[in-house]
Amino acid sequence: MQGGSINKLEQLKSNLRNMESVAIAYSGGVDSTFLVNVAYKLLGQKAMAVTATSSTYPQRELNQAINFTKQLGIKHLIINSEETEIDDFSKNPSNRCYYCKKELFSKIKQIANEEHINYVLDGSNIDDKTDYRPGIKALKELSVVSPLKDVGLTKKEIKELSRAMNLDTWDKPAFACLASRFPYGTEITKSRLKMVEKAEDYIREMGVKQFRVRFHNEVARIEVLKDDFSRIIEHSEEITKTFKKLGFNYITLDIEGYRTGSLNEVLKK
Numbered sequence: 001m002q003g004g005s006i007n008k009l010e011q012l013k014s015n016l017r018n019m020e021s022v023a024i025a026y027s028g029g030v031d032s033t034f035l036v037n038v039a040y041k042l043l044g045q046k047a048m049a050v051t052a053t054s055s056t057y058p059q060r061e062l063n064q065a066i067n068f069t070k071q072l073g074i075k076h077l078i079i080n081s082e083e084t085e086i087d088d089f090s091k092n093p094s095n096r097c098y099y100c101k102k103e104l105f106s107k108i109k110q111i112a113n114e115e116h117i118n119y120v121l122d123g124s125n126i127d128d129k130t131d132y133r134p135g136i137k138a139l140k141e142l143s144v145v146s147p148l149k150d151v152g153l154t155k156k157e158i159k160e161l162s163r164a165m166n167l168d169t170w171d172k173p174a175f176a177c178l179a180s181r182f183p184y185g186t187e188i189t190k191s192r193l194k195m196v197e198k199a200e201d202y203i204r205e206m207g208v209k210q211f212r213v214r215f216h217n218e219v220a221r222i223e224v225l226k227d228d229f230s231r232i233i234e235h236s237e238e239i240t241k242t243f244k245k246l247g248f249n250y251i252t253l254d255i256e257g258y259r260t261g262s263l264n265e266v267l268k269k
Contacts, residue, residue: 005157012151013042019145021046023112024121025104026076027057028065030155031123033169034162035148039121040074048117049074050108052081055193056100056177060201068169079107083179084190094134094184100177101135105142124149125158173210174260182215195246202242206235210258218249223258 016022016039024039026032026049039047051065062078069076081104083089089099105120112120122139124146139146148158162170181196182188192215199213199220208228214221220243224232232239232253243251 005153005161008151008153008157009038009161012038012147012153015147015150016042019043019119021117022119022121023048023050023108023115023117025108025123025144026051026065026069027123027175028061028068028169029123029175030162030169030172031125031148031158033068033167033172034158034165035121035123036069036074037072037162037165037167040072045075046117047074048111048115049076050111051076051078052104052107053078054080054082055084055190056179056188058178058197058201061175077111079111081107084188084193089179090188092179092182092184092186092188095137096179096184096188097133097135098138100179101138102141105138105144109142109144120144122146125155126152127155176260181212186215186217195248198246199243199248202239203232206231208232212258214254220248220251221254222252223254223256226257229253229255229257 020043022039022043024032024036024047026036028051036047036049049065049069051062053062066076066078083100083103086099086103089096089103105122108120111117120142122144124133124136124139125148128136128149138144153161159170178193178196179188182192196213196215200211203211203213203222203224208224208231211222211224211228214223222232222239236251240251
């Protein structure tokens, strides 16, 4: 590990100590798991993890989050935040994430006030500045703190530090909520989210780690790393059969391969 990441970790610890008590939005991903681990080791029961369940959050992810917090010993609160019931979210405008974050962090903020907790935190890192993130506006409006970003930690550094801390999530593939599988303007419903979740579960069971199944109405567009193209083609018949049972009529493999935020490409144009 480089000295720069160690220095950032020490600054993070200092900042957390000064906060004294925190409620952390915990998804179970690399960043929020790292933050929860550091905060609990420093603040003990003055640190709380809060996970929101909804149709956009797979059961698999929730189970992993529950298991980790039990092993760690941190207080873990599970709340419901059903974004599909918000019209501005389900219509899927380009600032969809704003409405999601506003709903989620308003609830966490209320919990923090009731528990007399000083700060609400999220796990954004410095690399998140390079992508389109409309949810950041909601964080600012609600005075949510992003301590990993504040000390300049990158995703790579967080993974290195997580590995040194023996966190199983250090090499966990990037995950974004299931709503990110829908092109802007395509309505997001519980049934459609379930289709995508089951489709991605099937691809995952094949041993593919980094991928997305994008929803284009009757078309499922599979994004995988180019090294995994052969695996998808080899199992194309089984994939087609399974996806058609889920409700898709056409199944495609994106020859550009997996990339984060591919549905934001239309905004850049």
